[in-house]
Amino acid sequence: MGIGAAIFLIAAGAILTFAVDWHIADVDLDIVGWILMAAGAAGLIITTVIWGRRRSAAVPPPPGDVGEEPVYRRETRRW
Template identity: 50%
Template sequence: MGLGGCIILIAAGAILTFATDWEMQGVNLDLVGVIFMIVGLIGVATFSSIAKRRRVVVPPNTPVIDEGRHPGRRDGYSDGYGA
């Protein structure tokens, strides 16, 4: 389940808990909404911790290779103007 699914669970849980007044025999919709919100929050926390581990960080001391300009080569774009 991705981040979008977790947010949908949180929203559906909030709607069931706070915005409805339905009565169902044998089902407490307030409790179902709270469970949806808790599962959504756990999913967001899990997703963010996995995404944090996957993030690639380039070391700050990586050399930058500058090819520079070739003075004899003129392709119309190397001097900043169009062709």
């Protein structure tokens, strides 16, 4: 789940909990809204933790290449 999907779930849950006054037989929309908000919050936290642990760094060329322009490469590491 991405950040956009998590925010969508939080918004949809908030709408069902606080803004909608519908009554459907055997369905409590307040509870459904709270469940959607909890799922969105959990997804947001998990996505933030996973993407927060990625690091990107420029790695310099090995020493000894004299006379040429240094070429840097990008590495992405997951911790």
